[in-house]
Amino acid sequence: MPDDYVRRVGEILRSGTSIEQRLRDFCEATGEWIPGALSSILLFERETEDLYLKTTTLRVSPAAQVVHYSSAGTIEDLALRERRPIRICEVDRPADSRFMGEMFLFPLISADDPLGVLVIQSVSESGVAKEKAEALKEAALLLSDSVGVSLREETTAERMTKIAAINEAGINIISTLDLSRLLHLVATSASLIMEAESCVIRLLDPQTGKYGIREFYGMKGEEEQQGLFRMDKKGITEILKGEPSILVRDTASDEKWNEFDGVARTMIMLPLTRDGEIVGTVSMFDKFPHQTFYPSSFNNDDMGTFVKFIRYVEKAIGNAIIFDRSEKLKNLDESTGLPTLQYFQGRLLHELSRARRFRRRLVLMICEVAPRIPPKEFSAIDREKWVIKRLAKVIPDALRGYDVVARISEWKFGMILPEAEDGRMSAIPRIKQAILDEVEQMRKSMKDLKVDARFGHASFPEDGEDHEKLIFKSNILK
CATH class of the missing domain: 3.30.450.40 (GAF domain)
Structure with missing residues (x-):
């Protein structure tokens, strides 16, 4: 009886199960009441004007929730825009045909908002009786109310949850x-x-x-x-x-x-x-x-x-x-303005961690400069400061902007080269040449100055995967 069907789907929609389960049960109950009928519930996305298949008794691949299409020009769109049920029946059906096909489209409207469409396909010998069609219309109204309430509750709950999550994350972030x-x-x-x-x-x-x-x-x-x-x-x-x-x-x-x-x-x-x-x-x-x-x-x-x-x-x-x-200001060397050993050690651990996570190459280099400063009237300390300042300026210029250069001891510079594909092969010659060019310039003021440069290097992951191995290898200077 139609009243029994309407009563049953009403109980399903008022049950305490999840909205997904209620919609599945609704479609299954409809298929049982109209033998052979296939039921689908399409939800309408207002921003994109797409229809998403929420649940169906059809066998769908991929999963039903993935199926979506533009509503433009579809009969589903007509049902939603004009807010009326549409019944599609065969025309010019052959007299000897045993079965007839029908399709029902019921717009789902709640609080004047278009929510979606209930689509029912039926193949039967005599078609869907008028009283059953009326019962489907009544069931669609119940479905509209249930979907509308659930979507509003879901939207409100989701918004409140996200606001709470944002506030909590914001406190941790700040x-x-x-x-x-x-x-x-x-x-x-x-x-x-x-x-x-x-x-x-x-x-x-x-x-x-x-x-x-x-x-x-x-x-x-x-x-x-x-x-x-x-x-x-x-x-x-x-x-x-x-x-x-x-x-x-x-x-x-x-x-x-x-x-x-x-x-x-x-x-x-x-x-x-x-x-x-x-x-x-x-x-x-x-x-x-x-x-x-x-x-x-x-x-x-x-x-x-x-x-x-x-x-x-x-x-x-x-x-x-x-x-x-x-x-960084706390970790800068006063003489050269470069980072100190303490900063360099922490940065090495950080860059090494990034290299592991992204599976990127990293090169650690040590450059030791040994100046031979001629005796002059002014103090040796002043001469050394002047030389180290000049050299500290040219070494970073020979590298990339995101490479790290630090003064790690009196005459040693440490360098971290993240994502260095060619590594030392191109960096060492550039640094050597930069030092030689700068020494030539300094000789204009300090005629007999000579500077020897030795390098050590280690690559992650080839020479080791922890900082201790890389530091040991890079301190073998040549």
Whole structure:
């Protein structure tokens, strides 16, 4: 009886099970009541105007939640726009046909908002009786109310959960002054809050003026990471051109971003600003909502959440940059302005950790200079200070902007070369030549000056995977 069916689906929709389970039970109950009928519930995404298959009694591959398509021009869209049920029946059906096919589309509307469409396909000998069709219409109204309430509750709960998570993460972030630890904390927190698979953070290097990748979080392999980095690079280029934010919903359907189809489906990016200047960016890739295995699209709600989180990040990074600069001033050698041994040791551990995590090469080099200073009227200490200052200026210039150079003893310089593919092969000749050129210039004031330079080097991972082995090997000077 129709009343029995309506009563049963009403009980299902009022039950205390999850919304996913209720929708599955609803479709199964409908299939049992109309033998042979296939039921599907499509949810409508207002921002993209796409329809997502939430649940179905069809056998679908891949999983139902992955199937989505644009509603434009579809009969489902007609049912939603005109807010009326649509019944599709066969025309010119052959007289000798034993079966007839029908399709019912019921719009799901709650609080005047379009939520989706209930689609029922039926193949039977005599078609669906009028009273059964009316019962389906009544059941669709109950379904609309249930879905509407559940979605509102889910949205409210999700928003409150994310706000609480942002506030909690914000407290931890702002209280973290170590920049490296802060960036790792930001990447992991952002990925959890935004339900993203990967996160890339870039920061401005004041020396080179370039925005380098300082942190990556995610499970992708090295080749896949390179694809994300290219996509991220395009995003930051747009930000620097004046875009306030980047929201890529679907790379496959976005002409501007379809070259990255297969790299990531969706991306969201915001700049990090300090005193009106862009000091970096944070980008998230591929949103995986709870209990799903396929990426969905970032939307405007996600952007609003991301903006709230980034406000905390900007404050924290500003504090960390100030703290980092203060610490560097404490760790600078007075004579040369280069970092001291203490700073160098800590930086070596950090760069070695990054090299392990990203499986990148790292070269540790030691350069010992032995000047032979001619006797003069002024003190030997003054002459030595003058020579070491001059040499301390040319060695960093012979390296890349992000290489680390420190004065680790009276006449020794330590160098860390991250991601050094050719390593010592090109660096040592450049440094030697820079020293020789500078000595030639110094001879104009100190005629008989001579400087001998010896080098030691060790590469990660070839010469060792811990700092002690690398330090030992690099101190074998030649």
